[in-house]
Amino acid sequence: MATQEVEFAHVSFDLPGGRRLLDDISLKVAAGSTTALLGRSGSGKTTLLRTVNALVRPTGGKVLVGGQDVAQADVIALRRGIGYVIQETGLFPHMTVGRNVGMALELAGKSIDDRRAKSIEMLKMVGLADDLLERYPWQLSGGQRQRVGLARALAAEPAVLLMDEPFGALDPLTRVEMQTMLKELLRRVGKTTLIVTHDLEEALYLADRVVLVAEGKIVADLAAGEVRSSMNEAVQAYVAATHRGPA
């Protein structure tokens, strides 16, 4: 599927109790670009990400994927066109790696041979050998699991890729390896990618654009190259927190 633009138009989300998690967020993510949603825990960045594949339904405003209103879309078709990667637990533990990766094709009713061929292709794409096909998730390392999760998300050839703290549970070395692999991969496939992270370095390395979210609002929206020199106080605080030297 060709890549698509994602647009948030005055998106708000209130919990049934009345607490406001997203407050009038407007943002356009260009087709094929990579945008990082940066912010501390509880800022609303994950909630915002989840409005794109309708796991969260905004209580105000609209989300548009490729110009189509998510609220009007057939939710299953919509989700099949959007890759979703989460931290750690995302793989089905009772399925082999091959079945996990081929799940999108299985749902689309593709033959077992097609699924297998696609799984092998996808594993290769994320730097894994096809001898992992018959393994189960518990037999993999954390980094391998995350690669498999990414392979699964890309197998449906989605127009948009959503990643929620994808490398949050990994050790620093594996994390850097994964970031390098992902950057190279994104450059090749050119999907519209939204990546939620609280790690500034990760955001700057992977994304073209960094959107800082705090208390349900966008407090800064910058090209990755402008972040360090930004005069925005919230951004400066984030930069300072990342570069704290010895006491």
Added chain:
Amino acid sequence: MSGFLQEHGGQIARLTLEHVWLTGSAMLFAAGIGLPLGVWLTRHERWSRPVLGVANVLQTIPSLALFGLLLPVPFLGDRAARLAIVALTGYALLPILRNTYAGILAVDPALIDVSNAIGMSGMQRLMKVELPMSASVILAGLRTATVTCVGVATIAAAIGAGGLGELIFRGVASVDNGLVLAGAIPAALLALCADGVLGFAEKKTVIRR
């Protein structure tokens, strides 16, 4: 001993089969109702308290009383075996219902999220993720239900439904311990067998993570 078996062997075999028939039919009905109802309750959670409550109450009625209470009910009361199967179904329902409900709700919410996000329909999510992930818990419920059923089915002889209880009741009435054991031992073996087979299946379906 051999003389006893020669005299009663055929009867023990017939009553054991009857016992298996009573328990087996009740388990089929209970699973046929309990599994879908348990799944339904996970989708309509506000009904879970009243429905599980009713199943709970059913379980607390003393079995002899339940058999007696059902006796005057038209259609059911006509045949003792019919009545016994209905009562046994009631007893087997709670463990199946409760474990199906609890097992599915215990599936990691992150996996439910991923299932939805990958574009599964509700039915696909149930068949591909929720049921396989909760299979061992559901089987544990079936195991409890079966063992309970085998035990309670001995009481069914009190209303003339047959089964191994017949030997036990007759033995008690005629103060013949041999006869009591001739009913009790096969019943206990049946329970152990069911427990072993379902326990094995339960272990096989535990998911490593």
